[in-house]
Amino acid sequence: MVKVKMFDASDALKARKVAVEMPPINSKEFYDVVDSRRSVRIYADDPVPEEVMRRAMEAALKAPTSSNLQVWEIHWVRSDDKKKALIKACLGQPAAATAQELVVFVARPDLWKRNNGWMIRHLESNSEAPGKAIQYFKKITKIVYNQGPLGVFRPFKWLWFTVRGFRKPTPREPIHKGHMDTWAHKTTALAAQTFMLAVRAEGFDSCPMEGLDSKRVKRLLGLPRGAGINMAISVGKRAEGGVYGPRFRFDAKHFIIEQ
Numbered sequence: 001m002v003k004v005k006m007f008d009a010s011d012a013l014k015a016r017k018v019a020v021e022m023p024p025i026n027s028k029e030f031y032d033v034v035d036s037r038r039s040v041r042i043y044a045d046d047p048v049p050e051e052v053m054r055r056a057m058e059a060a061l062k063a064p065t066s067s068n069l070q071v072w073e074i075h076w077v078r079s080d081d082k083k084k085a086l087i088k089a090c091l092g093q094p095a096a097a098t099a100q101e102l103v104v105f106v107a108r109p110d111l112w113k114r115n116n117g118w119m120i121r122h123l124e125s126n127s128e129a130p131g132k133a134i135q136y137f138k139k140i141t142k143i144v145y146n147q148g149p150l151g152v153f154r155p156f157k158w159l160w161f162t163v164r165g166f167r168k169p170t171p172r173e174p175i176h177k178g179h180m181d182t183w184a185h186k187t188t189a190l191a192a193q194t195f196m197l198a199v200r201a202e203g204f205d206s207c208p209m210e211g212l213d214s215k216r217v218k219r220l221l222g223l224p225r226g227a228g229i230n231m232a233i234s235v236g237k238r239a240e241g242g243v244y245g246p247r248f249r250f251d252a253k254h255f256i257i258e259q
């Protein structure tokens, strides 16, 4: 049996490590994007060019994703009928009703096995792919994410992780459906935020929305039970009064904890 030691840092710790030269980055522009992104509730009538939407969605798919399994989907709702239904399912809120474009970010924990298979095929077709990476997707992910038919592996995983965890650091999740959902939603939310920052970088605005009827949205998009609605995001150009007041955050000292 091949023993896959994915997290063995001993070689890297021994070697001298030199920073790689990277092209310069204009950090001010990045912070301008972050600072000027606001949740917009009323949009102007200006349309959003199709290429802007496509570039922002492509950027979203470059977000980091756990085990690179990409358990996300972006549903761009373009037909008038579906848009109307989606606005209704978003409780008719102005951020949806006045939007030029609407997308829904969907978490797909149920597709991890399909994507794992794609990953193995991709790596095996590349003669330079490291054996360690192939083993990771052939062995590790299959242990970590597989819950067995109807979740039969769950109690055994719990027992294994708990007993092993007494002796050494051991990943404790995912061992039930809730963990799998959290796992997929984390990855999907990073894609959603990347999308919103890209939209802002293109000179447009957005609003994330979870004030929606997820059951109706799933039905509208033709999604199976295992899919989860992460958030809907509206896109357009902010109109006068479209941002409800200045940005407010609690004092960072409550949230940035150094220890």
Ligand SMILES: Cc1cc2nc3c(=O)[nH]c(=O)nc-3n(C[C@H](O)[C@H](O)[C@H](O)COP(=O)(O)O)c2cc1C
Binding pocket: 037, 038, 039, 040, 041, 093, 095, 207, 208, 209, 210, 211, 212, 231, 247
């Ligand atoms: C997951 C999530 C769900 C949200 N849902 C809604 C929503 O349904 N409707 C809405 O108007 N704003 C929604 N918001 C926007 C927040 O209210 C907003 O981000 C927050 O007030 C901070 O304002 P800012 O985004 O302008 O910095 C949501 C934000 C997040 C992250």
